[in-house]
Amino acid sequence: MTPAAGETPVWTRKHLLTLRELSREEILYILDTAESFKEVSTRSIKKVPALRGRVVVNMFFEESTRTRVSFELAAQRLSADVIDFTEKMSSTQKGESLVDTARNIEAMGVDFMILRHPSAGAALDLTRAVDCCVINAGDGQHAHPTQGLLDLFTIRETKGRIEGLNVAIVGDIAHSRVARSDLQGLLKLGAKVTLVGPPTLVPAAFRQLGASVVHNLDAILPEMDVVNMLRIQKERITSSVFPSVREYVQLFGMDRARLKRCKPDVLIMHPGPVNRGIELAADVADGPSSSILRQVTNGLAVRMAVLFLCQQAASGAAA
Amino acid sequence: MTPAAGETPVWTRKHLLTLRELSREEILYILDTAESFKEVSTRSIKKVPALRGRVVVNMFFEESTRTRVSFELAAQRLSADVIDFTEKMSSTQKGESLVDTARNIEAMGVDFMILRHPSAGAALDLTRAVDCCVINAGDGQHAHPTQGLLDLFTIRETKGRIEGLNVAIVGDIAHSRVARSDLQGLLKLGAKVTLVGPPTLVPAAFRQLGASVVHNLDAILPEMDVVNMLRIQKERITSSVFPSVREYVQLFGMDRARLKRCKPDVLIMHPGPVNRGIELAADVADGPSSSILRQVTNGLAVRMAVLFLCQQAASGAAA
Amino acid sequence: MTPAAGETPVWTRKHLLTLRELSREEILYILDTAESFKEVSTRSIKKVPALRGRVVVNMFFEESTRTRVSFELAAQRLSADVIDFTEKMSSTQKGESLVDTARNIEAMGVDFMILRHPSAGAALDLTRAVDCCVINAGDGQHAHPTQGLLDLFTIRETKGRIEGLNVAIVGDIAHSRVARSDLQGLLKLGAKVTLVGPPTLVPAAFRQLGASVVHNLDAILPEMDVVNMLRIQKERITSSVFPSVREYVQLFGMDRARLKRCKPDVLIMHPGPVNRGIELAADVADGPSSSILRQVTNGLAVRMAVLFLCQQAASGAAA
Numbered sequence: 001m002t003p004a005a006g007e008t009p010v011w012t013r014k015h016l017l018t019l020r021e022l023s024r025e026e027i028l029y030i031l032d033t034a035e036s037f038k039e040v041s042t043r044s045i046k047k048v049p050a051l052r053g054r055v056v057v058n059m060f061f062e063e064s065t066r067t068r069v070s071f072e073l074a075a076q077r078l079s080a081d082v083i084d085f086t087e088k089m090s091s092t093q094k095g096e097s098l099v100d101t102a103r104n105i106e107a108m109g110v111d112f113m114i115l116r117h118p119s120a121g122a123a124l125d126l127t128r129a130v131d132c133c134v135i136n137a138g139d140g141q142h143a144h145p146t147q148g149l150l151d152l153f154t155i156r157e158t159k160g161r162i163e164g165l166n167v168a169i170v171g172d173i174a175h176s177r178v179a180r181s182d183l184q185g186l187l188k189l190g191a192k193v194t195l196v197g198p199p200t201l202v203p204a205a206f207r208q209l210g211a212s213v214v215h216n217l218d219a220i221l222p223e224m225d226v227v228n229m230l231r232i233q234k235e236r237i238t239s240s241v242f243p244s245v246r247e248y249v250q251l252f253g254m255d256r257a258r259l260k261r262c263k264p265d266v267l268i269m270h271p272g273p274v275n276r277g278i279e280l281a282a283d284v285a286d287g288p289s290s291s292i293l294r295q296v297t298n299g300l301a302v303r304m305a306v307l308f309l310c311q312q313a314a315s316g317a318a319a
Numbered sequence: 320m321t322p323a324a325g326e327t328p329v330w331t332r333k334h335l336l337t338l339r340e341l342s343r344e345e346i347l348y349i350l351d352t353a354e355s356f357k358e359v360s361t362r363s364i365k366k367v368p369a370l371r372g373r374v375v376v377n378m379f380f381e382e383s384t385r386t387r388v389s390f391e392l393a394a395q396r397l398s399a400d401v402i403d404f405t406e407k408m409s410s411t412q413k414g415e416s417l418v419d420t421a422r423n424i425e426a427m428g429v430d431f432m433i434l435r436h437p438s439a440g441a442a443l444d445l446t447r448a449v450d451c452c453v454i455n456a457g458d459g460q461h462a463h464p465t466q467g468l469l470d471l472f473t474i475r476e477t478k479g480r481i482e483g484l485n486v487a488i489v490g491d492i493a494h495s496r497v498a499r500s501d502l503q504g505l506l507k508l509g510a511k512v513t514l515v516g517p518p519t520l521v522p523a524a525f526r527q528l529g530a531s532v533v534h535n536l537d538a539i540l541p542e543m544d545v546v547n548m549l550r551i552q553k554e555r556i557t558s559s560v561f562p563s564v565r566e567y568v569q570l571f572g573m574d575r576a577r578l579k580r581c582k583p584d585v586l587i588m589h590p591g592p593v594n595r596g597i598e599l600a601a602d603v604a605d606g607p608s609s610s611i612l613r614q615v616t617n618g619l620a621v622r623m624a625v626l627f628l629c630q631q632a633a634s635g636a637a638a
Numbered sequence: 639m640t641p642a643a644g645e646t647p648v649w650t651r652k653h654l655l656t657l658r659e660l661s662r663e664e665i666l667y668i669l670d671t672a673e674s675f676k677e678v679s680t681r682s683i684k685k686v687p688a689l690r691g692r693v694v695v696n697m698f699f700e701e702s703t704r705t706r707v708s709f710e711l712a713a714q715r716l717s718a719d720v721i722d723f724t725e726k727m728s729s730t731q732k733g734e735s736l737v738d739t740a741r742n743i744e745a746m747g748v749d750f751m752i753l754r755h756p757s758a759g760a761a762l763d764l765t766r767a768v769d770c771c772v773i774n775a776g777d778g779q780h781a782h783p784t785q786g787l788l789d790l791f792t793i794r795e796t797k798g799r800i801e802g803l804n805v806a807i808v809g810d811i812a813h814s815r816v817a818r819s820d821l822q823g824l825l826k827l828g829a830k831v832t833l834v835g836p837p838t839l840v841p842a843a844f845r846q847l848g849a850s851v852v853h854n855l856d857a858i859l860p861e862m863d864v865v866n867m868l869r870i871q872k873e874r875i876t877s878s879v880f881p882s883v884r885e886y887v888q889l890f891g892m893d894r895a896r897l898k899r900c901k902p903d904v905l906i907m908h909p910g911p912v913n914r915g916i917e918l919a920a921d922v923a924d925g926p927s928s929s930i931l932r933q934v935t936n937g938l939a940v941r942m943a944v945l946f947l948c949q950q951a952a953s954g955a956a957a
Contacts, residue, residue: 081711083711100911
């Protein structure tokens with residue numbers, strides 16, 4: 001994976017903030033690297049020494065089981081040491097700002113900060129404050145690039161390609177960082193993206209980004225190769241346009257009846273955790289069209305690749 | 320510890336759910352394996368590479384310091400990586416079920432789930448949902464098999480045998496998973512077990528399992544080789560039969576006076592943490608008849624043995 | 639760092655409780671050892687095998703991000719395994735005492751307990767209950783020896799010496815364990831120490847320890863080589879002598895104007911986390927006179943040295 005002497009390396013970034021800033025080549029390079037790391041997780045000794053002696057700090061100011069554990073396992077699998085820094089344990093309680101906290105942690109000699117934060121732009125702010133590598137693990141409604149990458153990885157693994165595919169993203173697009181990161185990655189790799197949901201949750205302004213915006217799921221289902229069902233915040237639904245969650249499910253939930261109207265090889269995705277019976281019926285979530293658990297597995301490989309490549313770039317820059 | 324080619328291995332299970340399902344031979348095999356692991360903990364470098372590159376996830380939906388830390392240390396001592404997954408950190412807050420959570424964690428490529436859960440049968444449910452090894456670290460009032468095993472180990476280490484010993488288990492038998500696991504193990508290995516406590520906490524129905532049921536501690540004390548004092552939930556005592564904790568202590572607490580009426584070499588056990596002055600007087604808890612801290616030490620050896628044997632069985636099954 | 643055969647080793651303690659009990663030679667020996675460990679943290683593989691297979695338990699009954707993480711990283715960097723034991727996770731909730739908890743954890747075969755506790759003397763109590771090494775990470779208002787050591791290290795690193803320096807410690811001296819540990823260390827190494835703050839927070843009784851006590855910061859600033867600004871608890875200020883935090887800042891806050899009245903090479907220290915705009919103006923905290931982040935970096939080196947030396951002494955005592 002190390003480029004030969006004289007070659008320009010494809011990957012030169014030590015941070016991962018959004019997919020918007022990455023080129024098509026950079027995204028594909030991460031996916032290719034992740035493929036080779038996916039194999040590591042199938043071994044009985046699931047370890048490679050790539051990041052031995054490096055320190056990865058999980059800074060999760062919003063809790064998320066799977067993302068936090070996925071990054072922790074990815075770092076362990078690369079032989080890094082992992083420190084968990086969750087808000088409750090932090091001196092941000094004493095009024096210390098994120099930047100101050102981060103500078104202090106960096107002064108202890110850490111190599112990576114994995115940041116989950118409720119404010120859009122928090123990861124970018126962090127890169128201006130510290131010299132270590134920063135990985136955005138979700139900042140407000142802005143971006144969740146490793147989720148975008150694992151979704152791309154899963155689509156490519158299943159369909160053999162991404163270019164030319166019809167991909168629907170269904171649900172609360174307006175408030176979703178997953179939707180934004182998926183959209184950016186899919187458009188860069190040549191997919192046609194349709195954003196689907198009620199008008200209040202899928203503003204027409206998204207058309208300017210290059211996606212179609214549609215409010216009738218059933219109308220577009222038969223043409224879709226991939227349908228990515230976003231997690232619904234129930235409070236948000238009932239407070240906006242719908243009198244009830246039940247009505248949302250009737251119009252935008254994926255159940256067996258709707259699945260039958262899809263292409264036979266349609267891929268049903270979900271970033272998890274699923275509200276069973278709401279955005280996905282249980283039998284669809286667990287059925288052969290669903291990639292939900294495979295997305296989780298792929299998330300680990302993608303995060304190993306991101307940690308590995310950013311570390312390489314950081315070491316190269318220092319050398 | 321690996322059986323020679325052609326031999327049938329004694330241990331073929333990849334899960335540990337209860338002692339009820341184990342044969343006498345299987346229980347003794349765990350105890351023998353634990354003996355060899357106990358020695359590891361006395362070294363200055365307390366590590367063996369048996370589980371290097373394996374991932375153990377602690378899933379504790381009820382908090383318990385010593386059990387959680389004991390499993391974590393046991394896994395570390397076998398060179399495994401340990402991920403801590405406690406309820407507060409989990410997306411079960413978002414309404415995700417245990418099975419859904421577990422499937423997601425398994426998809427990240429973990430080898431062991433150590434489950435502590437308030438519902439009886441939770442560990443069994445888990446084995447139906449995931450392919451990795453499942454160790455029951457306490458499920459409701461149902462079972463706590465590693466506590467049972469460490470109690471057996473401690474008795475055998477002290478007395479040289481278990482068969483034929485008179486063992487009393489004293490306290491709130493009705494609600495205790497420790498009592499159930501101890502009882503199952505002791506009966507399999509040929510001890511005579513007497514369950515002692517007030518009638519509301521020691522239902523006569525336990526006689527059907529093969530134990531004696533007695534409500535007068537003083538009457539049976541002089542014949543006992545081992546007396547295992549269970550931890551008392553004070554709320555439960557006062558709300559059931561006794562006007563006060565003080566009255567419970569008078570009838571069922573182990574103090575110096577009662578200890579004098581025991582055999583000189585009686586072994587006083589307690590699963591911890593002790594309510595000093597209630598089920599055990601402080602001087603008895605810290606005295607030479609007590610095995611409380613040795614039980615903790617042995618718990619680590621027993622948990623190393625369980626992890627090691629289940630991993631071997633899982634690998635063998637895969638091979 | 640190991641003394642030659644026949645030599646008396648300088649360091650023979652397996653615990654670190656306060657700086658008061660250490661000799662000048664012992665303190666200097668820790669600082670020298672820390673210097674060699676500081677270099678390890680600058681490597682890409684930040685690991686030495688000195689404590690491989692050893693177990694360090696962080697027992698933090700008061701939360702503190704940087705101290706806890708600093709000890710965890712120090713232990714990892716020495717290749718030890720680290721177990722985190724925070725109050726919320728502990729069975730002290732069930733009414734178990736610190737000593738009982740510690741004995742149980744020790745029975746699992748741990749080598750170090752790092753204790754942060756709200757009661758003065760808690761670490762000393764612990765040494766009477768367990769045989770493993772005990773490091774005081776802050777006990778009430780009594781002592782915080784590794785903070786004292788990292789402050790000494792930072793002063794010596796900056797000024798080349800400690801003897802003869804004029805050092806001011808400014809703020810709530812009465813309630814500060816940092817002030818006590820700094821004072822003890824500085825006096826042992828020959829500095830002249832001036833304690834500064836409002837009379838209610840800097841009792842005259844401190845003169846008996848060998849320090850000057852002064853209530854007017856501006857009067858002594860021009861002679862100081864080092865000014866250590868303690869963190870202020872805002873509640874404490876307003877409830878004692880001052881009508882407002884603002885008035886405290888006017889008299890005792892370090893801002894650009896006050897900095898100009900200091901020696902040009904004055905060293906401004908702070909144990910963190912800083913209340914920006916209160917004890918330190920933001921531009922002073924981030925300016926070239928400030929050693930705040932360097933103190934954090936040095937804390938790691940000092941803690942590695944303490945763990946290493948205590949472990950050596952414990953092994954030597956056992957041998």
